[in-house]
Amino acid sequence: MIQRMTHASVYVIDQARAEDFYVNKLGLELKMKVPLGEDAYWLTLSPREQPELELTLMPIHNPNMFDPETAASLAKLVEAGTFGFGVFATQDVFATYQELKAKGVEFTKEPKEEFYGIEAMFKDDSGNWFSLTQFKAED
């Protein structure tokens, strides 16, 4: 029986820039930064209220990861906004939307009522999209 998830990966164009985005704009906490050579790191972050889940920012442009041709194709897809990596939950989507916008985060969907709550969508600095959702309170 699978009980929980501890790590999930997001492919990013530039790890240093992504670290700045996820820490200083989204407000995640840096958990591990382990040098792996070739200017690459094992880089993980957690939402402040969910330290048991580590989001791993994986560098695309690193010979340890992909050959140059594969990296170029993957980077193109990421930058085009092909991949969505998950849903961030917030208790007040309007407040978080305003805050992230004030910090320069690009939204692709303004907060909108959906059957599961109120949802906005944004892109990270590489082009990956995420949902930002205020879920309906359970009865």
Next chain:
Amino acid sequence: MHPKMYMYKRLVDAKLFMDQHYATPIDLECIADTAYYSKYHFLRLFKKAFGKAPAQYLRDVRLQQAKQQLATTQQSVTEVCFAVGFDSVPSFTLLFKKQYGQSPKAYQRAQQEQQAQVAKQPFQFVPNCFAETYGWKERNSQ
């Protein structure tokens, strides 16, 4: 635009003000004034939007900054305490311990030990599934 967006913008401005000026003495009444709210109204709206009262939020920002500085600089606990806006080392120590389960000094020591270990044996901190699949271990051992 959602009719409440102007209200949220003022609350977010107040929050960002605290994010930027946590190191200085911050008068929360002054922040409420900047947001054009009475202190009571501001407190209620802020808590509803961010889940914490402004004073609690400010305290948590200072603690997070302290945690980061203890982990990444050589500053003493006293220096960090004042650098992030607390004005008493004993109360800072108590708050830090309550929040993170260990004293600032113990946390700093643990971080320094971990960093030394990371430099010495990095692959003790990377799950093998990643290290082996991507060939990091192999390349780093060459």
